[in-house]
Amino acid sequence: MSLLKFNTFHWHLTEDQGWRFECETYPELNTKAAVRPRSDFGAENDPNPYGRVFTKEEMKDIVNYCAERYIDVIPEFDMPGHTSALLSVFPELSCRGEEVEIKTRQGIYKDVLCPAKDKTYEVVEKILDEFCEIFPYKYFHIGGDEAPTDRWEECPECNRVKTACGLKTWPEYQNYYMNTIIEYLDSKGKEAIVWNDAAKGANLDKRAILQYWKELPKNTVEYANSGGKIILSPFSYFYFDYYYEITSLRRVISYKPKFKGMTEAGYKNILGIEAPIWTEYINDKNTMQRYLFPRVIATAQLAWSDKGMSYEHFVDEMEYAEKLIRDKGVVFEDKKEWGYKRISTPHGWIRFSKENFLK
Numbered sequence: 155m156s157l158l159k160f161n162t163f164h165w166h167l168t169e170d171q172g173w174r175f176e177c178e179t180y181p182e183l184n185t186k187a188a189v190r191p192r193s194d195f196g197a198e199n200d201p202n203p204y205g206r207v208f209t210k211e212e213m214k215d216i217v218n219y220c221a222e223r224y225i226d227v228i229p230e231f232d233m234p235g236h237t238s239a240l241l242s243v244f245p246e247l248s249c250r251g252e253e254v255e256i257k258t259r260q261g262i263y264k265d266v267l268c269p270a271k272d273k274t275y276e277v278v279e280k281i282l283d284e285f286c287e288i289f290p291y292k293y294f295h296i297g298g299d300e301a302p303t304d305r306w307e308e309c310p311e312c313n314r315v316k317t318a319c320g321l322k323t324w325p326e327y328q329n330y331y332m333n334t335i336i337e338y339l340d341s342k343g344k345e346a347i348v349w350n351d352a353a354k355g356a357n358l359d360k361r362a363i364l365q366y367w368k369e370l371p372k373n374t375v376e377y378a379n380s381g382g383k384i385i386l387s388p389f390s391y392f393y394f395d396y397y398y399e400i401t402s403l404r405r406v407i408s409y410k411p412k413f414k415g416m417t418e419a420g421y422k423n424i425l426g427i428e429a430p431i432w433t434e435y436i437n438d439k440n441t442m443q444r445y446l447f448p449r450v451i452a453t454a455q456l457a458w459s460d461k462g463m464s465y466e467h468f469v470d471e472m473e474y475a476e477k478l479i480r481d482k483g484v485v486f487e488d489k490k491e492w493g494y495k496r497i498s499t500p501h502g503w504i505r506f507s508k509e510n511f512l513k
């Protein structure tokens with residue numbers, strides 16, 4: 155990362171399928187929420203229990219390792235959605251209060267945190283306090299993506315709070331929750347980052363930084379134009395868990411941050427680019443490295459230069475960069491995979507679906 159001048163490592167530590175942050179206050183998170191009974195990710199079915207938390211010592215070790223390389227670490231505690239693992243230990247934080255299972259498949263799940271319950275804030279804030287002890291940096295990611303509103307809509311307490319607070323829509327109700335957490339983190343000297351799903355509600359606290367991944371730019375553009383900061387991670391360019399046949403190197407290097415309706419001031423509110431890699435379908439380090447390299451080098455090129463670069467020029471430059479990085483023991487994707495002419499091929503999507511969704 156530091157060789158490529160990446161300065162920030164965003165670490166997604168909580169999910170439906172596993173809790174990864176060692177917690178002293180609530181030890182059941184380490185034993186119960188961390189371990190799913192089996193795994194059903196596409197073609198990879200594993201009947202064995204999987205999971206553990208990163209210990210505080212391990213997380214501190216990573217923070218220190220990154221600090222020596224001038225890389226800040228941003229933890230993510232994803233909420234109010236993607237919280238099945240947390241709810242498996244605290245079902246009383248959901249609207250129904252019924253048992254919630256830790257998930258064994260990828261997906262979006264309806265049981266989410268109930269923003270109308272005091273206990274939700276009590277538990278979440280205690281956990282946030284522990285996160286803040288380990289991660290000293292100013293940014294803190296609180297998720298906010300893919301939170302279905304189904305349970306809130308049928309929850310009497312949620313309806314009461316929504317009406318009492320004069321919130322017109324359920325996305326605004328989600329932001330009532332996000333804003334409470336943003337405020338809490340602010341009181342601890344932290345700036346919150348949220349996925350751009352939260353921009354659907356117009357009341358998101360402008361102190362939050364929006365991470366643009368879902369390519370529904372209108373709300374994000376309005377957010378930037380009116381003074382909010384944004385991070386660019388459009389999934390069809392920078393989600394590197396997709397095959398090269400879907401997101402070719404040619405496509406990545408062609409990226410231009412151009413948004414309909416974005417003002418000059420809006421563009422100035424772009425903080426940078428982030429390339430996420432999710433690992434449901436990636437089971438070993440070599441595969442992860444192939445998915446990253448060389449696309450992640452193109453990301454660094456885009457992030458640090460305001461000039462575009464042609465695909466051909468970039469590939470020429472790779473001759474030197476590839477050797478430098480291979481010498482560090484890092485695996486590169488085969489060159490024949492880099493440059494699909496059609497920057498997103500139907501064949502790529504078909505193979506992706508077959509291998510990951512259809513069994």
Ligand code: ACM
Nearest residue numbers: 299300349367389
């Ligand atoms: C996301 O990919 N759900 C942020």
Ligand code: ZN
Nearest residue numbers: 249268309312
């Ligand atoms: Zn509720």
